[in-house]
Amino acid sequence: AQTVTQSQPEMSVQEAETVTLSCTYDTSENNYYLFWYKQPPSRQMILVIRQEAYKQQNATENRFSVNFQKAAKSFSLKISDSQLGDTAMYFCAFMKPYGGSQGNLIFGKGTKLSVKP
Amino acid sequence: GAVVSQHPSWVICKSGTSVKIECRSLDFQATTMFWYRQFPKQSLMLMATSNEGSKATYEQGVEKDKFLINHASLTLSTLTVTSAHPEDSSFYICSARRQGSYNEQFFGPGTRLTVL
Numbered sequence: 001a002q003t004v005t006q007s008q009p010e011m012s013v014q015e016a017e018t019v020t021l022s023c024t025y026d027t028s029e030n031n032y033y034l035f036w037y038k039q040p041p042s043r044q045m046i047l048v049i050r051q052e053a054y055k056q057q058n059a060t061e062n063r064f065s066v067n068f069q070k071a072a073k074s075f076s077l078k079i080s081d082s083q084l085g086d087t088a089m090y091f092c093a094f095m096k097p098y099g100g101s102q103g104n105l106i107f108g109k110g111t112k113l114s115v116k117p
Numbered sequence: 118g119a120v121v122s123q124h125p126s127w128v129i130c131k132s133g134t135s136v137k138i139e140c141r142s143l144d145f146q147a148t149t150m151f152w153y154r155q156f157p158k159q160s161l162m163l164m165a166t167s168n169e170g171s172k173a174t175y176e177q178g179v180e181k182d183k184f185l186i187n188h189a190s191l192t193l194s195t196l197t198v199t200s201a202h203p204e205d206s207s208f209y210i211c212s213a214r215r216q217g218s219y220n221e222q223f224f225g226p227g228t229r230l231t232v233l
Contacts, residue, residue: 045224
């Protein structure tokens with residue numbers, strides 16, 4: 001069974017600085033999808049970034065980028081120029097490839113990020 | 118585009134009553150919808166997967182007779198918590214997968230259920 005581990009329950013960063021959130025996962029699949037979701041105090045889940053395992057290039061979305069290390073099964077999220085609005089719970093998630101499941105997400109336990117002014 | 122709504126956003130009910138939560142995809146057709154449960158300060162746990170027109174697939178440990186899921190159309194799935202008890206109090210979140218798009222899910226805003 002797939003597992004997703006986020007080893008940092010809480011982190012804090014000063015506004016405008018950079019922070020990296022860690023995520024490791026365990027799977028025997030060769031192809032799969034990885035995600036970072038943000039859950040602000042409103043509790044609405046928001047997709048931050050997505051990575052397909054067969055793509056070697058790390059995904060980026062504006063201030064958000066990932067460091068995907070397939071061999072190490074590591075998928076960290078880097079937030080540059082942190083903003084107060086980045087304060088939220090961040091969940092790393094795994095999805096099996098098409099045909100391997102119904103496409104449900106397996107979530108890590110989350111990292112609570114606080115951005116301080 | 119790709120908006121998912123949930124209704125109600127919060128509900129308080131008495132122990133022993135049943136509560137229905139609706140999940141709607143407002144601007145797309147969703148062949149598959151997922152129901153998650155989230156306890157305070159915890160992660161999302163998948164309860165069940167529902168496919169339009171067929172029976173839901175429940176995760177291990179989730180009572181299908183207690184958490185009734187119906188996915189009667191491509192835009193609506195419902196979760197009914199039957200004979201609710203205080204331990205069912207939680208935050209319930211649905212997500213929907215757009216028809217033709219496997220690796221993309223859109224989440225509803227969640228429903229907070231409190232059972233007295």
